[in-house]
Amino acid sequence: MVKAKKELFDQELQDAARFFKCLGHPARLAILQYLASTDTCIMGDLSDELPLSRTTVNQHLKALKELGIIKGEVEGVRVNYCLNGDVMERLKKMSIHFLDSIHSCSSTSCS
Amino acid sequence: MVKAKKELFDQELQDAARFFKCLGHPARLAILQYLASTDTCIMGDLSDELPLSRTTVNQHLKALKELGIIKGEVEGVRVNYCLNGDVMERLKKMSIHFLDSIHSCSSTSCS
DNA sequence: ATTATTTGACGTAATTATACGTCAAATAAA
């Protein structure tokens, strides 16, 4: 790659793409599902649940944290992870807004 | 990477992740927006519109075609691209279903 | 018939993502 070109697109598209990309791995979707299913969740719970090592799970958590989709409450040596309701809501709205703005063509050339 | 682990997750999660991943690049979102805005669209139109070379645009089109999100009608030497309404609808439903299934926790530990 | 368009296949370089092990620091338990 000579140069990354993502920054040449509309900011809105970049933001949307970042969110979608973060949802673009089954491990991260599984993490979100697990966090939605429980109140208390530390990393060990996740790496027990997922077929991945602790370090890899940590990496996926980092990606989700960077977008603010999840947050971690430090409790001593442990960190209790949970979803960020506000960001999840924004993410949901953004997805629906974007997908609704895309309506398929109805011309005869598109069978 | 010793081995890809994606296939160890639920098929449903894998499918959802594949769709989200495909939406995870601003160029592909821009392509979808453009296709939604016009009836007739050949690749030259897209590479004029986007800040990317024709070959790169072609690569993104390929990714979208592989998931069935768009389709191309061959018209002589040209290919008229358009959205696949059915798949777009499925994608929309899947997104909403998945995101709705994730509701943030309400415990006191999650402020 | 010759020239111009348009596309997809192929190859390639650079970047990013994925997966994991090891280690040190911090806290908890013994």
Place this chain on the structure above:
DNA sequence: TTTATTTGACGTATAATTACGTCAAATAAT
């Protein structure tokens, strides 16, 4: 105090993505 847990930082190897140029084949235009 010593030992065990838990986490995040760091490094590393492999795979995938992104971006582009070149080329041949097919069709359209001259």
